[in-house]
Structures are given as structure tokens and as C-alpha cells.
Amino acid sequence: MTSQQLEALLCAEKKQIITHLTDLKAEFIRYFPDKDKKCETWKFIRSPFQCEVADVSDEVQEEFLELKFNSSAEGDFKELDLETFWVKYLRVYPLISHQAFLIVTMFGSTYLCEAAFSMPVAVKTKYKNRLNVEGDLRCVPSGIQPRIQDLVAKKQCQPQKHHTNAVSHTSTTPRSSATPVPH
Template sequence: MDKSKPFFEAKEREPKRAKLDSTGSFHIQAQAITEASYVLSYCIVRDKKPYTIGETLVKPCLLECTKIILGDKAAQKIADLSLSDSTVKSKINDMSTDIKRETIEEEFLFCGPLTAKTTPAADVMNLVSDFFSKEHLNRGKLIGVCADGAPAMLGCRAGFAQCNVHEIPEQLQEFLELTNNSALKDDFKELSIEHFWVQAQRLYPNISLAALKMLIPFVSTYLCESAFSAMLTIKSKSRNRLEVEADLRCALSTTTPNIKILVSSKKTQKSH
């Protein structure tokens, strides 16, 4: 068979183009597919949708649109994209872990089921204490407790806030009591911050002195309410056995996961 020299040179270059190291086309395409899977999984959890929407709606729509706009060859690359419910859940768990590693403020930290073996307040207290211990968080830096107003949370004798008072340094007890004083909350709206803390000194001398050095606003129920609303949306009747902690962290956190780093840490494999 008579073949020209350029023909054989082209054949010689083909294995080099398809080499499997980090510079090869296979690896680059596999990384792009993995990154796309993370991005779409993040979109699904941020919109609080079921995992199955990836495989039943998102991927079919991508395939059809790509085929129409870019042709069958480009659509074949989309076909390699994995968006099964198990893949989406795995990607959400990865992103949740990545977000948790970041230094975050006023963010979702954790959620857990109540065992009902103790009083509701004590059960919540045990969950919070376990989390603080596991994550090596300093309880001494706790400066406020915000709850939804239920007796189990704010009861004067057995509420979570009252349980917490006995667990934190003594100098912060005044602040926790003050944040549940409705009369002072009204004063806080009407007076300047400086005048408010001067007036509060009669009942709360220690915390007022500290506040006058570094002004501290009242805690807000907004994050509690938004988290509870998100949980009701994610954990619907058809998904009532779902463990929602990773989903809530991704859905609520203003800290975004570093998808590039997650992709580079994965051994990318072609999906089937």
C-alpha cells in the first residue's frame, strides 16, 4: 500500500494527542466533564431541587440543545456527563466539606436529628456541645443565642438558651439575658447605641461596660428562619429520609466551594 510520508507522520502524532497524562486531551476532557458535574450539582442544590432532576431534565435538555447548536460530535461529549442522583449527592457532599473547611462567619454550621430521649432543650444542647467539641470550637467566644421563640428554646427554666447560660463563661450570662429582654429591644430601636448601653448599665453592668468598648448588635432570627424554610423545601414528603446537612450548607452558605480544587483532587474517570 502506497502511503505518503505526511500520512505516517500524522499517525505517529495521534497517540501523543491522546496520551493519558495531565497534558493529554483525554485528561483535559475528563476534567472538564467532572467540573461541569460539580457546577450543575451546585446549581441543583442551591435551587433546592431533587437530585433526580439532573438525569431526568438537565442532562436531556443539554443534549438536545447541544445537538441542535453544535452538532452530534459535541453532543457526544455531553453524553459522557454523569448527573445521576448518586453522583449529584456525592458532589454535594464534597462541596459541603470544602465549604466547612473555610473560615466562615454567620454561616450554616450543622444540623442533626433530635433523639427525643431527653427534654427538647437538653437534646439541642447535647447536639451543640458535641459539635463544638468535635470541631474544636471555643465556647468562650459564644456571644449570643438566637431561636424561634418556642418554649423549648427560650423557656426561662428549661429552654435551650437557659441551658446554654450554665455552659458559657459567667461574664456572658448578662448578654444572653439581655437579648431576650423585649423592653430593652424597644429601647435599642429608639435610642442611640451609646445611650442605650449607658441605660442598660443599671441591669447589666458587666456586659454594658464591654459593649461600650466594642458595640454589639442584637442577634437576628433571619438565618434561623431561612434555614428552617430551606429544610422544609429540601426535605419534602417524598424525600423525608434524606440527610440534609450537606444540602443545607451548600444551599445557605455565602461561602462558595472551590470547584477547581475539588476537580483536581479527583481521579477523573469516563462515565458510562
């Protein structure tokens, strides 16, 4: 391969990558159209101890101030991952934690939805032309292991409805297998 061919190949790859990234950016803007306005509002989720009160919505400002000056919470924020931090302080700061959960879970649930919709392709490939995905679709997108024993233990039996007007076709005389049964 000559250097000109190699350069042409690299140029084509570069154009393909630029096109892909541009399309990705367009999709992100389509999914999150008011991203720029929300980024300032959401800043408290990523770094609550470096935000100002003006950056937070009015309904959670009081809780935000309490959180901002809680040195124990600040230490936890440095040690814990983002989700664990907000879970830990859910009961102490319910309003602000709820707002944080709305934002943080948006990305995970979007990912799970996308993964669930792309799963039939992988499953169909796995089973070739037989598309029987119910079991795989139910379990694959979630990392949560079902607790089958707990579900079975909590299952309530549904009472059987008995019909009092049912006609019994039982007989005391044995029938031969060749004799037809009347209906």
C-alpha cells in the first residue's frame, strides 16, 4: 500500500468518525433539547458543595443550604459514588434527593430501554431463525437477580370458582375404550 493510499484511507476514516460524532451530538440534542438550561440547574447533583444557592430551584433551597453546610455529608460525598450518596441522604433531604434521583435515573432507564429494544437482534442471532425471546428479554436487560423463592412465598392462591349447575358424566359401570362417551 502506497503512502497516498494510506493517507486517503486515513482521511476517509477521519471523515467517517467526524460524521458519526456529529450524528451522535444531534441525537443527544434530540433526546435532551433543553440540556443547556438544565445543566446549570443540575449542577448541584454533581457537586452540591461547590454550587451556590442561586443555582438551585426555589423549592429546594432550604434543604440545599442545610446540605451544603453539613460537613458529615461533604465527607460522604467525597468517599461515596454519586448514586450511593443521594440514596444515603434521601431521608434527611427528601426534596433535593428526589430531584437528584429524577436526573440520575433518567440515563440508566434510557440505557435499559435501548438495551431491551436491541436485545431481540442478539437473541435472534443466538437462536438463528427461531425468535422466542420472552425469557431472554425479561432477564437480560436487568442486572437484578430475581428472588424467585420470595415471589413464590408471597404468591396468594386464587380461590377456584365452583359451578353448582355442572352436570356430572360419571358412571358407576366401567366403559370399554371402544365405547363412545356421550356429550
